[in-house]
Amino acid sequence: MSLTRRQFVTGLAGTGAIVAGASVGASRLLQQRGGTPIPLVTSDLHAMTGKLRNFSLVAAPTKVDLGGTVVETWAYGNRVPGPVLRATAGDRIKVAFHNQLPAPTSVHWHGLAIRNDMDGVPGVTTPPTAAGGRFNFDFVVPDPGTHWFHPHTGLQMDRGLYAPFIIDDPREPGAYDREWIVVLDDWTDGVGPSPEQNLARLQADGGPAHGNGDGMMGGMGGMGGMGGMGGMGGMGGMGGMMSADGGDVSYPLFLINGRPTNDPEVLAAKPGQRLRVRMINASADTIYNVALGDHTLTVTHSDGYPVQPALTKSIRIGMGERYDFTVTLKDGVYPLVAAPVGKTGLARALVRTAAGAAPGASAQPRELDSDPLTADRLRVAPGAALPARDPSSTQELILSGSMAPYVWTINGATYEHASPLTIRRGETGRFLIRNLSMMSHPMHFHGHTFQLGGAGGTGPRKDTVLVPPMAAFPIDLKADNPGRWMVHCHNIYHAEAGMMTRLDYVS
Ligand SMILES: [Cu+2]
CATH class of the missing domain: 2.60.40.420 (Cupredoxins -  blue copper proteins)
Structure with a gap:
């Protein structure tokens, strides 16, 4: 690719x-x-x-x-x-x-x-x-x-x-020599339970689904007693049973461009070339920290929109998000590694600019030890901000849920019971996303890009933002595309378990 x-x-x-x-x-x-x-x-x-x-x-x-x-x-x-x-x-x-x-x-x-x-x-x-x-x-x-x-x-x-x-x-401006589209995915189909089996197990057992079928679910069933804490997020009291942010499903494989670690895609390039990477997280339930061994990344775009170039060793990317970055390639063989947050395994590809042995399949670049860059640390590029305007309305999106029963909600309701958010054409609306659960949720708005932090501010333009546990992010959206639009968590299991609502244009 x-x-x-x-x-x-x-x-x-x-x-x-x-x-x-x-x-x-x-x-x-x-x-x-x-x-x-x-x-x-x-x-x-x-x-x-x-x-x-x-x-x-x-x-x-x-x-x-x-x-x-x-x-x-x-x-x-x-x-x-x-x-x-x-x-x-x-x-x-x-x-x-x-x-x-x-x-x-x-x-x-x-x-x-x-x-x-x-x-x-x-x-x-x-x-x-x-x-x-x-x-x-x-x-x-x-x-x-x-x-x-x-x-x-x-x-x-x-x-x-x-x-x-x-x-x-x-x-x-095209200030790069090569382009590489990098798509991340968590994979179970045909090597583990089907996605539908995973969801059925989450709903039946009220606990994380484990792809290896090792009988763990019996023990996990004990969490059923925590179902009463729905408002606070059922993950809150699970200390030690799984990483708070580790998603709900265990995957046998993580892929980059459809290839597992034992058969990685290899980008053949020349030392000194400037590479533009277009990275997409197509995973259903997995957040990654991503790094290219021995290289520093310059992040240039979030969800397609330009940001002020930001140097980093690693990037955190949630489901549905995209980041573009450039990198000047060194002389050698380097792993591009996406390490799933809170899960076992990794996804990788290789960049080869010289002869030599590739690093081992489980090698983790030391750059992954660094604090990953997240969207809230990016600044919008000049000209890409929304026009500064006081929002004409503020609506909250309270994110919460529980593992037992397996239910995820926006403003206390699953999708079938949701009251849609509303906006009038031409307005700038503010949405305050408050995550009251102990999991991150990549919140996606259809049909629009919003500005993180507020219109006319310094935050990046995005359509999907990873909201960490207990965080609150204001976003502003300009109502320039009439219709009825989905707003939902891009963890596909959370979405199926109710974490969706709508944004409706009203007159
Ligand atoms: Cu979610």
Whole structure:
């Protein structure tokens, strides 16, 4: 999944994209601004390039080779991760989607502030695509950045159904020689219990699911008595039974670009080259600390939006988040390691700029001993902040839950009982996310990016923010994309156990 810049430029024509002169241009967009939503307009702010790109996408059962173990799973384009979709900000995208899975599915374009009816949330924005069925997506991609797509149906994302969606910035200075898309994933399908078995076990036993089936659950069942502390987060009193932040599911494997540690992807490069890494955490239940051995990283983007360059030895990335960083490569063989927080195992790939032996499969760069960079320490790049404005409303999102019963809530309610958050078009709304549990929750807003800390401030723009245990983060969001939008935890097990709500535009 690595391309030189030259390959990238020439490769665009070969991706299956058909570039045609569409008749809808920026001037027409301007004329139609301010009226009711029209089919091609996504939000109030973005011009279109007039280019049309056609893609086809198939979701189907397939077999993948995980370091010598062949497993059956569900994937896009018969590969894990699925095929990279790539376009330029302002392009119109058509995706002819064919569901060859034996179940209904959906495709959500994570991080893209596109028109509401293309957002891919069954029952809220977009009809599900039935088994054997087709759906034609058609939308304009407004903002550049490192994004991705996955189903918004049950636990399907915890199979192999995920892929990068890269939106290039025509103004990108391109101060790098190479690009490397790095997708992190926690893997159980075919080598451990299925995602559905894991959730069933969490719900039945009220404790963490363990993939090795070693009978631990009997002992863990004793935590059932703690179910009464729902308001405080059931994890609070579990001292010692598992790391507070270790997720709810144990995974047999952690993958980088679909490859386990015994068969890592190798990026072949030259010493002195400047590498841009686009990192996506497609995991269902795993947060990572990430480092490249012997290198210092310069973080340049969070969730696709530019930040003031920040030097760090390691980065913490939650589910659904993306970070871009650059690094000047040294002479040798270096492991890129993603160490799952609170879990056993690791994901790795290699960067090779010279001959020589690769480090051992379990080698951990000393950079992982450093304090990882988190989003709250990033500062927005000039020009990327939301306009400074006092929020017209403040709404709280109280995050809590319990392991027994296995229930996760926003404002005390599971999704089926939730009262939607509301906003009026044109407003800037403030949302105060308070985590009253002892687990981190990566909170994701559909259809928008928010500014961490407040509009016009110094915090980064993001669409997914990892909220640590007992932390409170204010975020501001500009209401420029009307519709009914999902707001949820991107721990897919938490989402399934209720940790979702909606943001509805009201008049
Ligand atoms: Cu959560």
